[in-house]
Amino acid sequence: MSIDLKQFHQAFFDESYEGLDSMEQSLLALSDEDETDPELINTIFRAAHSIKGGSATLGFGEIASFTHVLETLLDEVREGQRKLTAESIDLLLQSCDALRAMVHCLEQETPIDVNDSKPLLDAFEAMLNDSGQSAVSEPQQKEVQKNLDDSDATVISSAQDAITQTFFSGDDGEQNDDHGEKRWKIVFKPEPQILLTGNEPLRIFRELESMGDLEVHAHTDQVPNFDQITLDECFIHWTLFLTSNVDQDEIKSAFDWVLDECDLDITLSESGDDDTVDTDDNVNTETRLQQDHINLDNRGDEITAEDDYGESASDDLEFVRASASVVAAKVIPEKTTAKKPEPSAAKSTSAKAISESKAIADKKVTAPESAQSSTTSIRVGIDKVDNLINLVGELVITQSMLSELGNNFDLEKLERLSHGLEQLKQNTRELQENVMRIRMLPISFAFNRFPRMIRDLSNKTGKKVDLIMSGEQTELDKTVMEQIGDPLVHLVRNAIDHGLEMPEERRAAGKNETGKIHLNAEHKGGNIVIKISDDGRGMDPEKIRAKAVEKGVIDAEAELSVAEIYDLIFEPGFSTAAEVSDLSGRGVGMDVVRRNIKALGGRIEIDSEVGRGTKIYVHLPLTLAILDGQLVRVGREVYIIPLVAIVESLQIKSELVNRVSGNMVLYRLREDNVPIIPIHKEFNIQADNTALDNALLVVVEGEGCKIGLLVDDLLAQQQVVIKSLETNYKRVDGISGATILGDGSVALILDIPGIITNASRSRRRNVSPRAA
Amino acid sequence: MSNQSQEYLTFLLDGEEFGVDILRVQEIMVWAPVTAIPGTPEYLRGVINLRGVIVPIVDMRQRFNRAPVEYTDTTVVIVLRTSESDSGVVVGIVVDAVSEVYKVDPVNIKKAPDFGNQIDSRFIFGMATVDDKIIILLDAKKLLNVNDLYSVVSHVRPKIGEPIAS
Incomplete structure (x- = not known):
C-alpha cells in the first residue's frame, strides 16, 4: 500500500514559501554586508536543501533538480570555494522567484512553465563551469547541462526526464546522443531481518535516485500469507534500473550499510534490455510511476505519428517528456487541460500526459486558473x-x-x-x-517583501534608496494583513518612482544622494497606523489643484484645504492624469488603494511638503471580527454604531437647527452644517421621541462627510463580535452586520457609509423634482 | 416498506397541513422575540440568535399570503438547514403548530394543482394523501434558497391583512 503523498503537499507548499522567504531575506542581508556571514549562507543552504528534499520526496522533479543546482552552487560558497558576487546574489534572488512560481504552479495544479527557469539554470551552469574547482563531476550536473544543450524546446532536467530520454532514443532515433550514461541493473535481495537493524530500503533507493534515473521493481512473490506475516521482517526484494554515469563503486556505496545483510548484484544492463520486469501490482508508488513511463514509452510512436500541430517530432517528444515527469510526479491529478484527448491513448495516465503535451505544444497553457484557493493555514507560536x-x-x-x-x-x-x-x-x-x-500576525509579514522590492526598483530606476522599517512587531489580523499587502506595495512603489529624485537631483537640492523610505507601524487608539514616508520632492498642492481642475474633478472656484487637495489624488478621475513633471503617475491606481483600505474599514491620509517629502498614513482596524461599538436605542430597537465612525454625540439645541428646502434639516455644528437623519424614519420604526428639541444626536463621519443620527438613547460602549447577515440572509441597506448582545438578543450594526450615501441619494431625489 | 419512502414533518398553517423533508429540519423551537431588520418585507419577521448563528425568521402565513394571527402557545419555529455542509443556509419558519411525522412513498406523491395566487407554487413539491388527509409537501430546497424565499413573483401580490377564504 502506498501512502497518499497528496496529504503532505500543502505542508510542502507552505514550507517552501517560508523557506523561499527566509532565503530571500538572507540573500538581501548578504548583499548589504561586505563580509560574508557563514550563518546566512547556512540559512540559504538549509532552505534550498529542505525544498529539494521535500520536492524529491513528493516527486516534484522540476523543483528538485532546480534546487539541486542551486544547492551545488551554495555548497561551494559554504565551503569557501566560491565568493558570492553581487551578480550571483541577483541570480539567486531570481531563482527564488522562479522557484516560487514553480511551487505556485504545483499548488494550482497547472504544469510548470520550465522556460522561466531555463535561463537561470544556464547561468548557474555557466557559473559552476567557470571556476576550476566547481563540482562538474556531479553526475546530475552534466545531465542537466546536456539536456539544456540538446534541446531548446524544453528544459525539464528532472531525474525522470532522462529515463524517457533513453526510451525515446531507442524508439525514434532522433535522440541518439550518447549521454555517457550507463544502465545499471541492481538486484537487491535483503535478508528478512534487515529492518531490525534499522535499515530502510526506501532510503537507499532515494540515494540511488539522486545519482540518476531510477526504476524500481518490487518482487512481492515471497510475501507470505497475511496470517504468517511478521511486521519487522522484509519479504520483498527488488530489481532496480539506474540510468546514470556513476560507476559500480558509487552504486555500491549506497548499500554500504546493508552489504552483509543482503544479496546484491550490480550489473551493467544493455540499453534496450528488457525493461519490463515481472512486477506485482502491489508495488510501491515509485514503481507505479515508472510504469507510467513505460506506458508512455509504448505510446511514443503514436504520439509522433499523430503530431498534427506542426511541431517537429523532437519538439513534441520533448514535450511529452516534460509532461511525463509531470505525470510521474503526480502533480496533475484528475485535471484535464486537454483540448483533444488522443483516442489511441487508452491508459488514462498516458492519455493525460499526451494531452498535456499537446496543451503545452499548443502554448495554450496560460495563467494558472485561479479559484481552487485551498484552505490557507496559519503558523502560530x-x-x-x-x-x-x-x-x-x-x-x-x-x-x-x-x-x-x-x-x-x-x-x-x-x-x-x-x-x-x-x-x-x-x-x-x-x-x-x-x-x-x-489570528494576529506581526506586520513584518507584510513588510518583508519590501527590501527585495526596493532593491529591484532601485536597480531599475537608478535611484539610491535606503529602507528603514520600524514597528515590525506590531500585530495585525491575518485577513487585514493579506489585503493590505498590495496597497502597501503600491504606495511604496509610488514613493520610489515619483517621490524620490535621481541622485544628481538630490545632490543639487543639497540632500543626501541616497533617498530614505521609512515604513513604520504602530498602535494608535485601537487602530494600526502604517506610515510610509519618503524624503523626496514632495507634492505641490497647487499643481494637484490645477490638474484636478483641468481634469474636471473639481470646479475652478472650489475652495479646498490642503488636506482636501491631497485627497484628490485618490479620486478615480485623477488617476488617468497625463504626465505632469513632478507628479506624473502619482495617483495611478491610488483610487484602488483607497478603495481597498476602505473596504477593510480603514482610511488613508497624506501629508506632504514640497522639497521635503511625503508622508502617507494608513489607518487600519486591528481586526475585522470585533469592533468597538456604541449601543444606541431607537424605540424598542438597539443598534450599534461603530465607534470609529462617531465624531461626537450631543444634545440638540433648537436654535442651531435649520430647515432648508422641504424636509432637509441641518444642524449647525461649529463651522459645519450637518444633515440630521432620524433613524426611525430611515428604518421606518417607532421611536419614543420624534421632536428634535433636546433630542440626542450622534454625529458620524464617513465617505468624507458628516451626518447626525437622531437616536432615543445612548447605551453602553462595548466590543461586539461581528456576525454577517449574508450567511443566512442577504445584504441589507444601511446594515453592515449583526451581533449578539449580552442578553442573547440580536442587535444590528449600522453601516454608516451606506446610510450616508443613501441619505444623500434620497436628498438628491427630493431636490430634483423641485428643480424640474 | 420501501426504502424509497421519505419522512416528512408536517405542520399546520391556516387549517392546512404542510410537510417538509424531515432531513432538512434542524430543530423546532418555541417562538421567541426577534430583532426586526429595517427595509425588509413584512413576512421576514427578523433575525434571532441561535447559539451564535444569526438566523432569519420567516412567517409562513405572511409568506403564503394568509391572514396573520396572534402567536399562541402552539406557534413554533421550524429551523431548516441545507444539508450540504455545516456552512449551509439556515432559516426559521413560523407555523401555527407542528403536527406529525409521516412516511410517504414517492409513488403516492401527486403533482400539485395550480394554487393560483394563494401559495407561491414554486415551493410546492407535490401532494400526498395520508390517513385521508391531504398534505401539501413543500420543497425545502426552494424554501432555503435565498433568491426564492425572499422574492415574491409578480403575479403573487402580498395582500397582508386580507382574510383568505379557504
Whole structure:
C-alpha cells in the first residue's frame, strides 16, 4: 500500500514559501554586508536543501533538480570555494522567484512553465563551469547541462526526464546522443531481518535516485500469507534500473550499510534490455510511476505519428517528456487541460500526459486558473497555543467547580457561586482575547517583501534608496494583513518612482544622494497606523489643484484645504492624469488603494511638503471580527454604531437647527452644517421621541462627510463580535452586520457609509423634482 | 416498506397541513422575540440568535399570503438547514403548530394543482394523501434558497391583512 503523498503537499507548499522567504531575506542581508556571514549562507543552504528534499520526496522533479543546482552552487560558497558576487546574489534572488512560481504552479495544479527557469539554470551552469574547482563531476550536473544543450524546446532536467530520454532514443532515433550514461541493473535481495537493524530500503533507493534515473521493481512473490506475516521482517526484494554515469563503486556505496545483510548484484544492463520486469501490482508508488513511463514509452510512436500541430517530432517528444515527469510526479491529478484527448491513448495516465503535451505544444497553457484557493493555514507560536491550553484548563476547573456547586445548592453558597461566575467571566474573556490573538500576525509579514522590492526598483530606476522599517512587531489580523499587502506595495512603489529624485537631483537640492523610505507601524487608539514616508520632492498642492481642475474633478472656484487637495489624488478621475513633471503617475491606481483600505474599514491620509517629502498614513482596524461599538436605542430597537465612525454625540439645541428646502434639516455644528437623519424614519420604526428639541444626536463621519443620527438613547460602549447577515440572509441597506448582545438578543450594526450615501441619494431625489 | 419512502414533518398553517423533508429540519423551537431588520418585507419577521448563528425568521402565513394571527402557545419555529455542509443556509419558519411525522412513498406523491395566487407554487413539491388527509409537501430546497424565499413573483401580490377564504 502506498501512502497518499497528496496529504503532505500543502505542508510542502507552505514550507517552501517560508523557506523561499527566509532565503530571500538572507540573500538581501548578504548583499548589504561586505563580509560574508557563514550563518546566512547556512540559512540559504538549509532552505534550498529542505525544498529539494521535500520536492524529491513528493516527486516534484522540476523543483528538485532546480534546487539541486542551486544547492551545488551554495555548497561551494559554504565551503569557501566560491565568493558570492553581487551578480550571483541577483541570480539567486531570481531563482527564488522562479522557484516560487514553480511551487505556485504545483499548488494550482497547472504544469510548470520550465522556460522561466531555463535561463537561470544556464547561468548557474555557466557559473559552476567557470571556476576550476566547481563540482562538474556531479553526475546530475552534466545531465542537466546536456539536456539544456540538446534541446531548446524544453528544459525539464528532472531525474525522470532522462529515463524517457533513453526510451525515446531507442524508439525514434532522433535522440541518439550518447549521454555517457550507463544502465545499471541492481538486484537487491535483503535478508528478512534487515529492518531490525534499522535499515530502510526506501532510503537507499532515494540515494540511488539522486545519482540518476531510477526504476524500481518490487518482487512481492515471497510475501507470505497475511496470517504468517511478521511486521519487522522484509519479504520483498527488488530489481532496480539506474540510468546514470556513476560507476559500480558509487552504486555500491549506497548499500554500504546493508552489504552483509543482503544479496546484491550490480550489473551493467544493455540499453534496450528488457525493461519490463515481472512486477506485482502491489508495488510501491515509485514503481507505479515508472510504469507510467513505460506506458508512455509504448505510446511514443503514436504520439509522433499523430503530431498534427506542426511541431517537429523532437519538439513534441520533448514535450511529452516534460509532461511525463509531470505525470510521474503526480502533480496533475484528475485535471484535464486537454483540448483533444488522443483516442489511441487508452491508459488514462498516458492519455493525460499526451494531452498535456499537446496543451503545452499548443502554448495554450496560460495563467494558472485561479479559484481552487485551498484552505490557507496559519503558523502560530507555540507560546500562544500553550496559553490557550492553560486557559482551557482553567475553564474546565471553573466549570467543574460550578457544577459541583449546583449539585446541592443552598443559599449559603451564594457567595461562592457569584465568585465562581466571576471567575468564569474572567476565563471567558481571557480565552476570547487569546483566540483573537491567534489570528494576529506581526506586520513584518507584510513588510518583508519590501527590501527585495526596493532593491529591484532601485536597480531599475537608478535611484539610491535606503529602507528603514520600524514597528515590525506590531500585530495585525491575518485577513487585514493579506489585503493590505498590495496597497502597501503600491504606495511604496509610488514613493520610489515619483517621490524620490535621481541622485544628481538630490545632490543639487543639497540632500543626501541616497533617498530614505521609512515604513513604520504602530498602535494608535485601537487602530494600526502604517506610515510610509519618503524624503523626496514632495507634492505641490497647487499643481494637484490645477490638474484636478483641468481634469474636471473639481470646479475652478472650489475652495479646498490642503488636506482636501491631497485627497484628490485618490479620486478615480485623477488617476488617468497625463504626465505632469513632478507628479506624473502619482495617483495611478491610488483610487484602488483607497478603495481597498476602505473596504477593510480603514482610511488613508497624506501629508506632504514640497522639497521635503511625503508622508502617507494608513489607518487600519486591528481586526475585522470585533469592533468597538456604541449601543444606541431607537424605540424598542438597539443598534450599534461603530465607534470609529462617531465624531461626537450631543444634545440638540433648537436654535442651531435649520430647515432648508422641504424636509432637509441641518444642524449647525461649529463651522459645519450637518444633515440630521432620524433613524426611525430611515428604518421606518417607532421611536419614543420624534421632536428634535433636546433630542440626542450622534454625529458620524464617513465617505468624507458628516451626518447626525437622531437616536432615543445612548447605551453602553462595548466590543461586539461581528456576525454577517449574508450567511443566512442577504445584504441589507444601511446594515453592515449583526451581533449578539449580552442578553442573547440580536442587535444590528449600522453601516454608516451606506446610510450616508443613501441619505444623500434620497436628498438628491427630493431636490430634483423641485428643480424640474 | 420501501426504502424509497421519505419522512416528512408536517405542520399546520391556516387549517392546512404542510410537510417538509424531515432531513432538512434542524430543530423546532418555541417562538421567541426577534430583532426586526429595517427595509425588509413584512413576512421576514427578523433575525434571532441561535447559539451564535444569526438566523432569519420567516412567517409562513405572511409568506403564503394568509391572514396573520396572534402567536399562541402552539406557534413554533421550524429551523431548516441545507444539508450540504455545516456552512449551509439556515432559516426559521413560523407555523401555527407542528403536527406529525409521516412516511410517504414517492409513488403516492401527486403533482400539485395550480394554487393560483394563494401559495407561491414554486415551493410546492407535490401532494400526498395520508390517513385521508391531504398534505401539501413543500420543497425545502426552494424554501432555503435565498433568491426564492425572499422574492415574491409578480403575479403573487402580498395582500397582508386580507382574510383568505379557504
